[in-house]
Amino acid sequence: MQLNKTESFGERAVRLIRQRPALFDALLEYEKTRKFPKFVYKERLDITLDGTLLRQFRRYCRETGRVMSRVVEMHIKEELGKITLSRQIIPNHG
Numbered sequence: 001m002q003l004n005k006t007e008s009f010g011e012r013a014v015r016l017i018r019q020r021p022a023l024f025d026a027l028l029e030y031e032k033t034r035k036f037p038k039f040v041y042k043e044r045l046d047i048t049l050d051g052t053l054l055r056q057f058r059r060y061c062r063e064t065g066r067v068m069s070r071v072v073e074m075h076i077k078e079e080l081g082k083i084t085l086s087r088q089i090i091p092n093h094g
Helices: 009-019 021-033 051-064 068-089
Strands: none
Touching: 009 021, 051 068
16 A cells, blocks of 8 residues: 555545445444454355265365365365456357
8 A cells, every 4th residue: 555645634544445445344343343343254065075085185185284165265266267267368259
């Protein structure tokens, strides 16, 4: 974040609120409840996987010290990135 010396306190506050509305909302929530809300919410997912694959994956994560959900999240993000890239490279001719 750049510091602009010509900017007034009020102008800077408005700019920061526009840049990070979630942070401002968290401060408002704290003012009301005296508790900070979570910024990242996780949701539980119930899926069915091949038993052998799941055992291998669980063992792999245990042996490498990785958290299973983080590994799954990483691969989901990679897949979503591929979809985004393919849409940018190959325009939709629909």
